[in-house]
Amino acid sequence: MSKKTFAIALMDPPYESENLTTAFRILDVMARRGHNINVFAYEGASGLAFAKQAPHPNPVHGKNLAEENHPTTKDQVAALLALAARNGGKVDWVNCGMCVDERGVGEFVADTRRGSPADFHAFCEASDNVLAIPTK
Amino acid sequence: MAKKTLNIVESAYRAVMEEQDDTILWLLAAMRAAGAEHTVVLRGNAVNYAVAGQGAPGLAIGGWKQTQAPRMDNDVIDLIEKRKIPVFVIEEDLAARGIERGELVPGVQLLSARMLPKRMAEYDLVSHW
Amino acid sequence: MAEYLLIESRDPFESNDVGYYCDLARGLVEAGNRVTLFLIQNAVLAARPSAHAPQLRAVIGSGIKVLADDFALKExxxxxxxxxxxxxxxxxxxxxxxxxxxxxxx
Known part of the structure; x- marks a missing residue:
């Protein structure tokens, strides 16, 4: 399969929806196959790459910080970017600027950027296919 | 003496992979540690939490790997055995989903939806999650 | 003829809209398209043999390929x-x- 370019819209905030687990699984497959991935992180999803996310211990589970190894979406975003780079794909991860401002999540992990709906339009025009994953 | 609270939980699998548990069952366990007196009724899709043998370990996104994947059946057993929180499941919701009683973890109690109003009267507080 | 993948994340026990999506899938087939319905997340709860899910049963055998996510099933x-x-x-x-x-x- 030749390299493709996909546009993906995400809307759900971190830690609240199974949509993101499924979305990251799809993005992982795309990155493994070396495709270019353009992500528009809209509404709550603009917090996925927020750099100040921190894992925590879990006293209910009886696990300390290391044992709990709590997932953070910022680490998943960084892992996705690294995987794509290893396989020759490019990821353009755009965080909706107005959504970011509303939520105060303007500090992003490296190699993601602030953008606008115009970026999503450009992504759709430039992509071989598009998948919108809406919130419920 | 803490207020007796009945918690009807219906939201299921919403954020369990990200949080490595169900946020409501986690909250109730944490409150229990602080002295709360809870009972849980699993209804709707949450009845599936009581099915034995679930769990999808090994999720990986690039170099990130999950090492503590949730096991919701184990979390239900933990509520019952360690936290001493009674857990009921709504029979009609099991039937609608094609779940047999023999598939459930030990210790969960069956409750008919018809009996829920009567059960609610036995508690000081009722929360519907 | 076009090909469609319809991803269903909702289950018929909590969402009446599952019927809409199944109807959409059948409509696309009737219009001459090829359709795959992929059940993910809680949608797989309808895939047990004895689940009461007439919406899903109506789709099966109507020319639509029906798949269920392995991860969601294990979970x-x-x-x-x-x-x-x-x-x-x-x-x-x-x-x-x-x-x-x-x-x-x-």
């Missing part, structure tokens, strides 16, 4: 599936996107 401890539903990995979503099929999420 929920579902081992046996309704006849006509096949287990599939998440890779099939990217397969369809690569092939240029219109891919929708519900």
């Amino acid at each position: 929920r401890g579902i081992a046996k599936l309704l006849d006509g539903v096949q287990i599939a990995p998440i890779e099939i979503v990217v397969d369809h996107l690569e092939a240029g099929h219109k891919t929708l999420w519900h």
Whole structure:
């Protein structure tokens, strides 16, 4: 399969929806196959790459910080970017600027950027296919 | 003496992979540690939490790997055995989903939806999650 | 003729809209298209053999390929599936996107 370019819209905030687990699984497959991935992180999803996310211990589970190894979406975003780079794909991860401002999540992990709906339009025009994953 | 609270939980699998548990069952366990007196009724899709043998370990996104994947059946057993929180499941919701009683973890109690109003009267507080 | 992948994340026990999506799938087939319905997340709760899910049963056998996400099935401890539903990995979503099929999420 030749390299493709996909546009993906995400809307759900971190830690609240199974949509993101499924979305990251799809993005992982795309990155493994070396495709270019353009992500528009809209509404709550603009917090996925927020750099100040921190894992925590879990006293209910009886696990300390290391044992709990709590997932953070910022680490998943960084892992996705690294995987794509290893396989020759490019990821353009755009965080909706107005959504970011509303939520105060303007500090992003490296190699993601602030953008606008115009970026999503450009992504759709430039992509071989598009998948919108809406919130419920 | 803490207020007796009945918690009807219906939201299921919403954020369990990200949080490595169900946020409501986690909250109730944490409150229990602080002295709360809870009972849980699993209804709707949450009845599936009581099915034995679930769990999808090994999720990986690039170099990130999950090492503590949730096991919701184990979390239900933990509520019952360690936290001493009674857990009921709504029979009609099991039937609608094609779940047999023999598939459930030990210790969960069956409750008919018809009996829920009567059960609610036995508690000081009722929360519907 | 076009090809469609309809991804269903909702289950018929909590959402009346599952019927709409199944109708949409059948309508696309009747219009001459090829359709795959991929059950993910809580949608797989309808795939147990004895689940009360007439919306899903109406789709099976109507020319629509019905798949269920292996990860979601394991997560929920579902081992046996309704006849006509096949287990599939998440890779099939990217397969369809690569092939240029219109891919929708519900």
